[in-house]
Amino acid sequence: MTGKYKNLAKLELHCHLDGSLSLDTIKQLADMAKIEYPKNDNEFKKLVTVTKDANSLIDYLKTFDFIRPLLQTKEALRLAAYDVAKHAALENVIYLELRYAPELSMDEGLTALETLEAVLEGLKDAHKEFGIEGKAIVCGLKHTPFELTKDIFENVVHLADKGLAGFDFAGDEENNPVSELEKAIKETQKLGLPLTFHAGECGCVKNIVDALNLGIKRIGHGTALALDDEAIKLLVEKGAAVEMCLTSNIQTKAMPSLEEFHYKKLYDAGAKITISTDNRTVSDTNLTKEYSLFNKYFGTETKDFYCFNKNAVEVSFTDEEQKQRLFNKLKKNYKDQK
């Protein structure tokens, strides 16, 4: 992998495990699960990357179907988390919050707790080998009845000091607005861990406003902010951060083009911007490529990336000691760039 920004130290707060497995690891997991896949590499890649004719988030989410049966054992989840963290480390991601939905790995009898323990093992292995610091975010899916999600959250919440960073709600936003998830959000907040929330990918700025008004401090994507200066103002007033994922937003048609992105509006308003990939494999990207896009389309410079990474340290779901360590690493790395 090349790229001007490869060696810059980076934090990544929004990265889905099941959307970010390397092609080699997908093949290894498919072999382990005895699942067939195309032997032709182009065909194989097409199967696990979003197609150009995806028209919506719902289309985009269909790309995950092939992965689900591959992540049904502890060993598969451990290898998967290790793989994503390893590839992030190879582009100098120093801290990764890796998210996944346990319910998608419980088809063959694993408990939510077992899935998380396996993911944390994989992150630990990558830490030992590559130094990357990793934590897990457990996702509920918006289209799943909250009783199941609640059960999952309650069963894993005690791993907070073992690497569980917080919770998220992902999945179909269009049919599950925040107004209908209010009870689920409030009950999740009562569990005491921080919450990030996918909002604004469907042109629905109300979901962002509602999430902010419920006290959520990190918004996944937040693309619909482009439509509403008042909502941007609210985001800034609340001190909330956006986890921006450019490539993914184009693919889900959350945004018509990179030229029309609301980056400058957010930047000028003083919003806390952070940059992530969303899904490295499904979106066929990595964080270095995402930084290059910011530079190409918006003129984002190294000093801005430094700022966005400082934002990421600030809003990361970790303790002050780790934040200080990450901040020191960042400072040293960016000084060395000069």
Ligand SMILES: O=c1[nH]cnc2c1ncn2[C@H]1C[C@H](O)[C@@H](CO)O1
């Ligand atoms: O960008 C996204 N929006 C909503 N849901 C998403 C996005 N990317 C991935 N997901 C879903 C699909 C995965 O199976 C799930 C857990 O990682 O989260």
Ligand SMILES: [Zn+2]
């Ligand atoms: Zn996401």
